[in-house]
Amino acid sequence: MSRGPRAELAEKIAGEVVLSDDPGATLRKWRTDFEIAQTDLADALDVSPSVVSDYESGRRGNPGIEVVRRTVAALLDIDEQRGGTHIRQYTRVLSAGFDSEVVHDLREYGATIPTQRFYRAIDATELVSGTHDTIAGHTVIDSIEVIRRLSSDEFYDLYGESTNRALVFTNVTRGESPLVALRVVKPTPHAVVLHGIEPDDVWEHATDLARIEGFSLAVTSADLEEMLDGLRELP
CATH class of the missing domain: 1.10.260 (434 Repressor (Amino-terminal Domain))
Structure with missing residues (x-):
């Protein structure tokens, strides 16, 4: 049993x-x-x-x-x-075969919220506006572990119940690898956040790829634990 x-x-x-x-x-x-x-x-x-x-x-x-x-x-x-x-929340992460080294947080909201509200919660700066202005969940993932350990199908499982969500990539240097990965995995989420860098540090092609794919792109340099605390305040 x-x-x-x-x-x-x-x-x-x-x-x-x-x-x-x-x-x-x-x-x-x-x-x-x-x-x-x-x-x-x-x-x-x-x-x-x-x-x-x-x-x-x-x-x-x-x-x-x-x-x-x-x-x-x-x-x-x-x-x-x-x-x-x-x-x-943790059961969904475990059932998808992930652990805390890959997924820091994965949540579905009770209702959709404005993307800008999400950005305020994590002190993020939007670089590109997407074709959607709301999200209904988020996933916070380690960019290195995701690319190193997950297949494209497993990557898609990170979307949880819907692509109507924000993907937050931690352990980012310039954001090149996550943005390239999102060119391969379809469909894309409504919003992508690169954590741990400033706007001037972002890969020069990142904003162009975000516009092509239609998702909102933002960055935040907030401390990881402070960011996760901010996300807990969301509905």
Whole structure:
């Protein structure tokens, strides 16, 4: 009998924590990814918030297997009680065969939003306007890992439910490789964002390719974690 999505995700989180050189930091990463406050996690575990803080900071040393198991279960329980948004998000990434080294974030929105609202959330500057001015989701991917590890069919899976979305490429130097890849994979998303560079750093042919393909092209130099935090504010 195959395991359910929750069991697969629980195994992934627990494995990352146990194998991490800094288990507390890894626990903190997952808690913040699930947008759960230390106080809420502490309530679910029936401990004081200082206990959670001590584990995450390393003041209590490495958490044992039982602590990790209970913490992971509590994170998933809280998310399910809130509607299971993050479980569904990570399940979709895992079911497509991706991991956190390839996909930083993948979400569908409850309704379409203006592309400019998306850009404001990640402090992006638009270089080319696309033929569409709204999106209904986003995918944040590592440009090097995507090109190195994924086939064209797997790349298309990154679009999630629809091409009506923004693809954000991290680990970008000039944006040449992502833009060339988008010439091969059809159809293209509504918006493409090159993360980690300034407008003057963009490959000289990038804007021409964006106009030919009809997608909006933008850049942002925001810190990765700050950008992901901004995306969590979207509906």
